[in-house]
Amino acid sequence: MDIDAFITAHAPEWARLEALCRRRRPSADEADELVLLYRRVATHLALVQSRTPDPALAARLSGLLARARAAAVGRSRSSGWAALGRGVTVTFPAALYRTWRWWVGMGAANIAIAAAMMLWLREHPERLNRLLSSDAVRQLVDRDFRDYYSEHPARAFAAHVWTNNALVSAVALFLGVTLVGTLYTMWQNTLNLGVVGGAMLGAGKAHVFFGLILPHGMLELTAVFIAGGVGLRTGWAWVAPGPLPRSRALAEAGRLAGVVALGLAGVLLVSGVIEAFVTPSGLPTAARIAIGTAAELAFLSYVFVLGRRAARAGEPDLPAEARADELPVS
Incomplete structure (x- = not known):
């Protein structure tokens, strides 16, 4: 695998994932995109590690995946609290009223x-x-x-x-x-x-x-x-x-x-x-x-x-x- 061509082909996706990790309040579509790109970059890392070992690129992608994972987990926790709040103020009383x-x-x-x-x-x-x-x-x-x-x-x-x-x-x-x-x-x-x-x-x-x-x-x-x-x-x-x-x-x-x-x-x-x-x-x-x-x-x-x-x-x-x-x- 040509590592330079690989980087050129996928650099826009990595950059986009990096940008999404910095978003404090992403939209629903952006949150879905982050998860999708996370999976793609995880595949890219697996390819780099198995076919053309490149320590620098592997470290770069590993760090990017770590930041993306932290962003996704943090947002899921926030959405979990939001879901709890909605359950207490909307879903549960609505069920009782009906x-x-x-x-x-x-x-x-x-x-x-x-x-x-x-x-x-x-x-x-x-x-x-x-x-x-x-x-x-x-x-x-x-x-x-x-x-x-x-x-x-x-x-x-x-x-x-x-x-x-x-x-x-x-x-x-x-x-x-x-x-x-x-x-x-x-x-x-x-x-x-x-x-x-x-x-x-x-x-x-x-x-x-x-x-x-x-x-x-x-x-x-x-x-x-x-x-x-x-x-x-x-x-x-x-x-x-x-x-x-x-x-x-x-x-x-x-x-x-x-x-x-x-x-x-x-x-x-x-x-x-x-x-x-x-x-x-x-x-x-x-x-x-x-x-x-x-x-x-x-x-x-x-x-x-x-x-x-x-x-x-x-x-x-x-x-x-x-x-x-x-x-x-x-």
Whole structure:
């Protein structure tokens, strides 16, 4: 291989790659061009090393490739942060807004059932004894319910409740394809709430129950209801896929559930922090409930302001990178 002719033939490409490496804010086309030229120059380096060893040229091309790699990696990191910001401010709230009927309906049904169960057990305490022994009920209302929120260090407790709630939400979301799995998970959550609430109300400790459950429970239960509602929507995609093929409708609903799962991890982190640091604190009950109410209203505003704005602007249910590729057909 004639090294001088090789340099003459490819020097413009090397110069162009060098220029692209210096760009601070390249366009999308320039970023694609950088990647393309990087691959070409890597091939050129391989040819130089294998056919006509030239240490000076090899060092020159190696340095150019190193700068191009650094530029590409740095920009991918920047684009990653941009994608994260867009996910938080656009994609996640838009997904919640588009599915709000599912999770609001899920929440309304669960709250109604839990409330009915609490009131019924309060009026019929003997029925509670069929679920729990009298000693267990006494221990629950006198000590266990209150101590649960303060018996562990706050940081460890926050991590524990975050992990537990995230697991429940993930199960409700991803068992949605079975429909029954999500309904069973939500029933277990509602049953626990109804039984504990019924025991506390029956013992005349409604103020203790609501004073401890409301500060974190409003946001936490909203997140669980979202998981259950979106999970059911996923399962319903194969029952009634609409105009899409059943497999594609289910795939897109599943990808949307993945977007929601990632977003709910952040929501449950906030509720876990409130549960660990606010619920058992020495603040007056009204102040603790006010903090929980503020968090809940902030989240609902996030969904119905940012989410509605994104939906009206035409934001798709899924980000472009999560959607199925379409192949042209004749």
